[in-house]
Amino acid sequence: MRISALVSGLVMALSAMAAPLGSAHAAEVNLYSARNEALIKPLLERFTEQSGVKVNLITGKADALLKRISSEGRNTPADVLLTTDAGRLHRAKVAGVTAPFESALLQQRVPEQYRDPQGHWYGLSLRARPIMYVKGRVDPAELSSYEALAEPKWKGRICIRSSSNIYNQSLVASLIAANGKAETESWAKGLVKNLARPPRGGDRDQIKAAVAGQCDIAVANTYYLAGMLTGGDPEQRAIAEQVAVFWPNQQGRGAHVNVSGAALIKASKNREAAIALIEFLASDASQQWYAETNGEYPVREGIEVSETLKAWGEFKADDLNLGRLGELNPEALMLMDRAGWR
Numbered sequence: 001m002r003i004s005a006l007v008s009g010l011v012m013a014l015s016a017m018a019a020p021l022g023s024a025h026a027a028e029v030n031l032y033s034a035r036n037e038a039l040i041k042p043l044l045e046r047f048t049e050q051s052g053v054k055v056n057l058i059t060g061k062a063d064a065l066l067k068r069i070s071s072e073g074r075n076t077p078a079d080v081l082l083t084t085d086a087g088r089l090h091r092a093k094v095a096g097v098t099a100p101f102e103s104a105l106l107q108q109r110v111p112e113q114y115r116d117p118q119g120h121w122y123g124l125s126l127r128a129r130p131i132m133y134v135k136g137r138v139d140p141a142e143l144s145s146y147e148a149l150a151e152p153k154w155k156g157r158i159c160i161r162s163s164s165n166i167y168n169q170s171l172v173a174s175l176i177a178a179n180g181k182a183e184t185e186s187w188a189k190g191l192v193k194n195l196a197r198p199p200r201g202g203d204r205d206q207i208k209a210a211v212a213g214q215c216d217i218a219v220a221n222t223y224y225l226a227g228m229l230t231g232g233d234p235e236q237r238a239i240a241e242q243v244a245v246f247w248p249n250q251q252g253r254g255a256h257v258n259v260s261g262a263a264l265i266k267a268s269k270n271r272e273a274a275i276a277l278i279e280f281l282a283s284d285a286s287q288q289w290y291a292e293t294n295g296e297y298p299v300r301e302g303i304e305v306s307e308t309l310k311a312w313g314e315f316k317a318d319d320l321n322l323g324r325l326g327e328l329n330p331e332a333l334m335l336m337d338r339a340g341w342r
């Protein structure tokens with residue numbers, strides 16, 4: 001009797017101790033982020049202010065972070081992976097490090113095409129990859145679609161980065177989804193024939209090469225152009241001002257878009273806080289931040305975008321589920337290789 005009273009007293013004391021310890025532990029979340037710290041830190045601070053949840057930020061390159069989470073296995077401290085490109089989010093899903101989860105808030109905040117059908121990842125900001133042309137050198141009436149970039153009239157006039165870049169892999173995946181493998185392969189061959197130079201450099205370098213006269217059009221994500229316009233470097237600004245954005249495929253499926261997004265890590269020890277963080281990153285205020293600070297687009301309509309983005313006009317975006325970009329990534333890679341896209 002006395003012993004069992006002692007035992008139950010001990011159990012009560014222990015559970016009384018465990019409760020505050022447990023909740024103190026849950027008030028932290030470890031975020032592995034492939035996004036530049038400056039682009040995310042102020043948002044995280046706002047989240048901590050509102051929720052009381054501390055965010056430990058670990059930044060790194062997307063592929064390295066994924067490798068790290070995989071090798072840490074069940075012992076990974078990671079709760080959330082934040083990265084750009086649906087292709088990379090899909091890689092994390094396939095690697096088995098993410099866990100599907102449902103959230104009424106996220107279902108409401110993130111349109112269906114911008115999240116994984118099983119709930120492994122959710123898109124948080126939208127990135128558009130249109131055609132850019134040098135004003136005065138190209139008549140926009142000459143432009144129409146990504147497909148038309150393979151026409152002989154563009155011979156020696158196009159700049160685009162290499163096929164090792166996931167943005168191009170995702171673009172090609174979207175073309176495979178729309179037109180099939182065979183048609184996309186002959187398109188890629190035509191595009192390669194039209195390149196002004198062997199691919200090199202990043203998206204900004206394609207824009208600069210066009211303005212420098214090496215080519216007339218470039219394919220690039222719009223936030224690079226926005227960054228050149230608003231980054232405070234007068235030289236970059238002067239270059240960017242000579243470039244206009246053309247939204248392709250407006251008569252058909254719409255321009256190619258991608259997302260940055262977040263996934264919940266399967267081994268997360270702070271699941272609730274992790275989901276709350278992802279929900280916060282999809283909130284109106286966060287959506288506006290991406291548009292204003294990163295030069296990206298909100299994932300849903302009705303959110304104010306920056307003046308720079310407004311100046312490029314509204315556009316119709318391809319509504320392909322971005323999960324397809326990941327599924328078709330291996331196919332896209334092989335196809336680009338066969339087409340000689342270096």
Ligand code: FE
Pocket residue numbers: 221
């Ligand atoms: Fe980028």
